[in-house]
Amino acid sequence: AQSVTQPDIHITVSEGASLELRCNYSYGATPYLFWYVQSPGQGLQLLLKYFSGDTLVQGIKGFEAEFKRSQSSFNLRKPSVHWSDAAEYFCAVGAGNNDMRFGAGTRLTVKP
Amino acid sequence: EAGVTQSPTHLIKTRGQQATLRCSPISGHTSVYWYQQALGLGLQFLLWYDEGEERNRGNFPPRFSGRQFPNYSSELNVNALELEDSALYLCASSWGVNEQFFGPGTRLTVL
Numbered sequence: 001a002q003s004v005t006q007p008d009i010h011i012t013v014s015e016g017a018s019l020e021l022r023c024n025y026s027y028g029a030t031p032y033l034f035w036y037v038q039s040p041g042q043g044l045q046l047l048l049k050y051f052s053g054d055t056l057v058q059g060i061k062g063f064e065a066e067f068k069r070s071q072s073s074f075n076l077r078k079p080s081v082h083w084s085d086a087a088e089y090f091c092a093v094g095a096g097n098n099d100m101r102f103g104a105g106t107r108l109t110v111k112p
Numbered sequence: 113e114a115g116v117t118q119s120p121t122h123l124i125k126t127r128g129q130q131a132t133l134r135c136s137p138i139s140g141h142t143s144v145y146w147y148q149q150a151l152g153l154g155l156q157f158l159l160w161y162d163e164g165e166e167r168n169r170g171n172f173p174p175r176f177s178g179r180q181f182p183n184y185s186s187e188l189n190v191n192a193l194e195l196e197d198s199a200l201y202l203c204a205s206s207w208g209v210n211e212q213f214f215g216p217g218t219r220l221t222v223l
Contacts, residue, residue: 034211043116043202043214044155090155098143098209099168104154 002027002093006103013081014111021076021106023065023091032094033074035065038105039087047089050074061085086110114139116215118203124221125193133188133218137205143167144186145212146178150199158201161186193222 003026013019025031032051036044048059055067065076074091091103117136125131137144146158157170161180169176175191184205190197198221204212 032209036214041200041217041219043216044204046211046213049211094209098145098160098162098206100145100212101157102147102155 001099002031002095002101004091004093004101004103006089006091006106008106009104010107010109012109012111015083016080019076019078019081019085019108021089021091021108023074023076023103024072025074025091025093026072027093027095029095030069032100033065033067034092034094034100035059035063035074035076036090036092036102037061037087038090044090047076081108081110083110083112116203116205116213118201118215118218120218121216122219122221124223126223127193127195129193131190131193131197131220133190133201133203133220134185135188135203135205135215136185137203138207138213141205141207141213142184143206143208144180144184145204145206146186146188147202147204148172148199149202149217150196155202159188190220195222198222 005024034049035047038044048057050057050067088105090105094100119134143162147155160168178188180186200217202217203215206212
């Protein structure tokens, strides 16, 4: 079965600084990859997804992610973080059969 | 288009009682998923329903059960509640093999 690792439990960045959240997956075939964001006490909102094609994926709120098969990674990036980006971020991997596994999440704190 | 809705928003129960949580998927979505998000434990997959059938379940005891109705809405039932069942329960829906859309969750507190 597929699995996801998010190595960073908590990251703090200054407002306006760049951001990269790491995600590594384990799956034998081409995975379906997702990034979700969760504000406190809320459900999850899809930021972006990768199914196939261009390995650099653009999402909402200025986020992008790059699929690197050789590194089994799907890192999330944003060039300039806003205070409203403070939230929990989840990477997820799907096997194409409705079976989706989530990482443990990375909590992002934004310093003024 | 309405998103995934869940009710109630909050639910307070005592140990040993039963809890029933409800979820309405996005119109046209046939799959419903349930997740448990306990503090510090991330999202744990509970159950997946599609076309009225249970398709998969996570590593949870049988006292966690549910069903999907003909209109694709779903119920999650938790029997014999334990303190560690306190968590945010998230419902998601999808159509086919696509991304899951999440509801706002039900916060269950077991006293």
